[in-house]
Amino acid sequence: MSQAFGTEHLSVFYGDFEAVKGISLEFPAQSVTALIGPSGCGKSTFLRSLNRMNDTISQARTTGHIWMNGSDLNDPATDVIKLRQQIGMVWQKPNPFFKSIYNNIAFGPRYRGMKKKKQLDEIVENSLRKAALWDEVKDRLNESALSLSGGQQQRLCIARALSVNPNILLLDEPASALDPVSTGKIEELISELKNELRIVIVTHNMQQAARVSDYTAYFYLGKMIERDKTDKIFTNPENKLTQDYISGRFG
Amino acid sequence: MMIKKAKRADKIATIVICFFAMLIVAILVGLLGFIIVRGLGHINWHFLTSAPQMIRGGGGIGPQLFNSVFLLILTLIITVPLGWGGGIYMAEYAKPGKITNVIRLVVEVLSSFPSIVIGLFGLLVLVNAFGLGFSLLAGAMALAVFNLPLMVRTTEQAFRAVPKEQKEAGYALGLSKWKIITSILLPVALPSLITGTILASGRIFGEAAALMFTAGMSSPPLDFTDWNPLSSRSPINPLRPAETLAVHIWKVNSEGLAPDAKEIAAGASAVLVILILCFNLGARWLGRVAYRKFTAAKRID
C-alpha cells in the first residue's frame, strides 16, 4: 500500500492572483501531515487542489503536478470523478446530506453499484464504528442526520467519507467549530485511522497539530516555508519565520 | 422642542402606515366578499356539472371547469420539466458572465410580456403554422410560454437557496454533477419548488387573454364515458378545442344571450376565485409542512 503521493511545484491562481506558489510536498504512507499557518496563507486552497475541488470554482486554475504513484492527478486527461472517489474530504462546518443517518453513509457505495442490503448494512456499521459513532446512533439509523449534535454530525461526515474506502483523507479544520469534548473524539479518531489511510489536516490549532500529526508543514503567504517531523517543527524549527509563528509572536 | 416635533411626526407616520396597510386588507376582503357573495347563491351541484346553455337559463360550467383543470395539468406537464430544467441550468450549469446575464435578461423580458401578445403568437404559430388548430395543446403551449419564465426563476432561486456545502460534499464523494443535482440538491429544494409551481398554477388557472386565440372559445359536447384520447368527443383528447372557466366568464359577460348570463358569470367568477384561493393557501400550507418535515432536527435557524 506504500504508494508515493505528493505535489510538485503546485500553484493555484484565482484569476491572476497566485494564492499558492509552486509548493512541492510529499505525504508519506500511513502518516498524518498537518498544514499550519496564518489565515489567508493558502493552506486550505492547497488542500482543496489535491482532490481538484478548486475546479468547481470557475475562475480557479491549478498548475504543477500532483503525483499519485506515477500518475499526475492534475493532468486534464484524469477522470476527476474517479479521482475524487479515492480521496475523502471533510470541512470545518459539518455538511451531512439532508437524509437519514443510514442513507448518508450508504449513498456513496450505492452510487458505486452496491445494491445488496446486507452488504450495505455491513458497510454502514463498519464505517460508523471506524468513526466511533456506531454506539451512539445504532438504534436510530433512520432518523434525519440533522437531528445529531455538531460533533456527531462531523463524525458522520467522516464515516461517510470512509464508506467509499478512500486512500487519502483531507480534513479542512475539522474540529474548529466543535466543543472540546467532540474535538477530543475527532483527534482520537484521526490517530486511529492513520494506519489505514493517509491523512492531511489543515488546522489553526497548533496543539492539535502537535498531538495528531507526524509531519507538519508551515505555510506563509502562499509559500511553504518549512516542512519536517512534527516534534522537530515545534521544538526548534530551521526557519526564523516558523519560529516566530510557533511562539505566537505574530499571526 | 425638536424632540416633541419628531415624536409627533413618528406617531403620525405610524398611523398613516397602519391605515394604508389595513386599507389593503379591506380592499382584499371587499373584493373577495363581493365576488364570492355575489356568486355563491348561484353555485349548486347542477351548476358545477351541467353544460352551458346558449339561450335558455340554468346553464352550468361543467365542461369549462373540466377544461380548466385538464388544461392546467397539460400546461404543468409541459412547464415543469422545461422550467425546472431551465432553472437548474441557470443555477448550476451557467457560468457567470455575459451570456448568462443576457439569458436572464431575455427570460425576464418574456415574464412581463403582455399575455395578449402571447395569445396572438399562439394563433399565428401554434394554431395555424403548426396546424394544431384551436386546441387544448395549443392553449397549453401558449400558457407554458406565458409561465416558463416564472418557473425558471423560482427553480433557480430554490436551487441557489440550497446550502453550498451540500454540493461540495457531493463533489468530494465523487458524484457526477447531475447526480448531485438530482439526488442531493433537488430533495432539499423541493418544498420551495412545489410552492412556486402551485402559485404558478393559480396564475395559469386565471389566464384568459392568451387562451382566447389558442384554446378557443367553444368546447364540443363532452362524453365523459369515452376515455380514448383520440376520439374527438372524449374529454382527454388534447387536440379538441376547450373553453376554460376564465374565457367562459369573458364570453358569457360579453356575448351571453341567456337571461341568467349575469348570474352565471358571477357564479363562475366565484368558483374561479375560490379555486385560486385554495391554490394559494394549499401552496403556503404545503411549503410549511415540507419545510418542517425536512428540518425535523432540533436545529432552529
Next chain:
Amino acid sequence: MKKKLPFMLTILALMLTLAACGSNNDASGTGGSSEAGGETESKLSGSVLAVGSTAMQPLVEQVGQKFMADDKYKEVTVQVQGGGSGTGLTQVSEGQSDIGNSDVFGEEKLDADKAKELVDHQVAVVAMTAVVNPGVSVDDLTKEQLVDIFTGKVTNWKDLGGEDQKIVIVNRPASSGTRATFEKFALGESKLADLEGSIQEDSSGTVRKLVAETPGAIGYLALSYLDDSVKTVKYAGVEATVENVEKGEYPVWAYQHMYTKGEPSETVKAFLDYMLSPEVQESDVVELGYIPVSGMQVTRDAEGNVTQK
C-alpha cells in the same frame, strides 16, 4: 469546445423539429373531411371547423350541437370558434377553417382577389335597432337625427325633443361588422370617425349593460339582445319588427354569411344545407332572435342595392 458541444447539438436538433412542424402544416390544415363516405348521406364523417363573428357564434354553435345530435350525422363533429369576422374571413381564405362566419360581405374585409375565391352562404338575417337609456324620453329618430348624433353635431337630447341631458354614445370599434352595417344602412354613411368621449365596446352584452346604466346613453343592438333594460327607438317611424324587415321597409339589417373557400366539401355542404333547412330556420334562427333567410321578400348584394324577390 467540449463544453459547448451539447449546447450546439440541441440548437441544431431544435431547428430540424421546427422546420419539420412548419412544413406539415398545410397537410393537416384543411379541416375539411376528405374521407367522407360517398355512398349514402348517413355515412358522413370528419369535422367541420367554423371560425369568425362572435355575434353569430351562439346561433352556429347551437345548430352545430343539434346537427351532431342528429344520428344521421353522428360521426361528424362541428367546432365553432369566435375571434371576430376578420379572423373568420382570414382563416377560411387561408384554408385554416372550413367555414368563415362574418356579419359583413367578404369584400369589405378582404382584398378583392381573396374575396372572389369565397362562396357566400347567407344563413340568416340580423336586424339592428338603435336603443337608448330608459331615462331618455325620445322614442323616434329620423335618419338625419341619427346622423347628427353619430357625427357629433348634436350633443344634447333637448335638441331632439328630449330633456336637457348630454348624449353619451355607446359605439362599436371601427373594425366591427355590426358598426359597418349600422353606419351603412341606418346612417347612409361609411367609416364615420370615432367621436371624442364616445364609449366603444365590441360585445353586445356590454353595450346593452352600458346603455341601460348610463343616463343619456344611445347605442345599437341586434334584435336578439333586446330586453326591457333598454328602450328601442323607431327608425323614422318604422318599428324594427320582423315583418318590416322582411317586407324591406326597415332597412337596417344584414345577412349572416357563412363563407367557404370554393365549393364546400360534402360534410361541410351537409352542415350548410342543414343550416338552411326549415327545421333550423323556423326554430333555432327565430328562437335566437334572427330572421330566417327564406322569409325575406327582398334581397341585397354587397353594394347595397335592394331587389324585390
Next chain:
Amino acid sequence: MGQMGKSTSLNHNDMKKSKRREKHYWEEWVGRIYTSICVVLLLVVIVSIVFFVSSKGLATFFENGVSLKEFFTGRTWNPDESFGALPFITGSFAVTLLAALIAGPLGLCAALFMTEILPGRGKRILQPAVELLSGIPSVVYGFIGLSVIVPFIRDYIGGQGFGILAGCLVLSIMILPTITSIMADALASLPGGLRESSLALGATRWQTISRVVIPTVLPALLTGVVLGMARAFGEALAVQMVIGNAPHVPGSLTESAATLTSTITLSMGNTAMGSVHNNALWSMALVLLLMTFVFVILVRLLERRNRI
C-alpha cells in the same frame, strides 16, 4: 470487520478516461443535454415571438407605407385613412404612471408595515392578503371594475365613469402585490445593524425609516415600482373593460380613453390578417414589446446601483 474488498490499487490507466465510458460520464452528459435543451427551447420561443411580432409590426411601415411620424405623433386613429396611435400610447403611459403613483406609496406602506411596524403578526396578516390579490384573474378584475368602479366614479366623481381614472384604479390594485412583495424583500434584506445603530442614536422609528432605511434600499424599492409598471403596461382584459376605448387623447381623467392593449384586444379579432388595420395593431404589439425591454433594462440599471 471485513474491508469492503481490497481497495483498488491506483495504477496509471485506472485514472485515465477509459474508452468504455463510466456510468457517471453518461449521467453528466444527460444532465448537460437536458438542461441545455430547456434553455435553448426557451430562447428559441422568445426569439420567435420577437421575430413574429416585429415582422408583422414593421410591415405597417414598410409594406403599407404608414409613416413612422404619423403613427407615433398622429392624433386621429381612423383605420384605412389615418393611423395616429398617439392617443393609445399616451393612454397606456397615463394609466401606467398613475397606477404606479397610487400603488407605489400604498405598497411602501404595506411593506413598511410588514417589516418595520409589526414584523411578526403584520407579516402573517398582510403577506397572504397581498398574495391573494395577485391570484385574482384579470377577467374578474375587469368585471369588478365595470360593475363597481365605473358606476362609483360616474356617480361620485362625475364624467362617464370610464377613462384613465377607472383604468389606473383597477391597475393599481392589480400591480400592488408585485410592488409590495419586492419592496418587502428589499426592506427585509437590510442588514439589521443599520436600524439598531440609528435607533441607538435616539432617532424615532420614523426618522430611522425615512432617513436610514428607505435611502439605502431606494434602488430596490424603485425596482418594485418599475416591475409593477411593466405589468400594468401589458395588462389587457381588465383595462379594456373600464377604459371606454375611444381612440382620442381624453380631455379629462373621467372621459373615455384607450390604451395600446385595449385597442389590440378590441379590434384584433375583427380585422383580417394582412390588412393594414391588422398590421397597425401588430405595430402596437411591437411598441408593447419594446416597452417591456425598456422596463427590464431600467430594472437592471436600478439593480446595478443597488450594491448594499
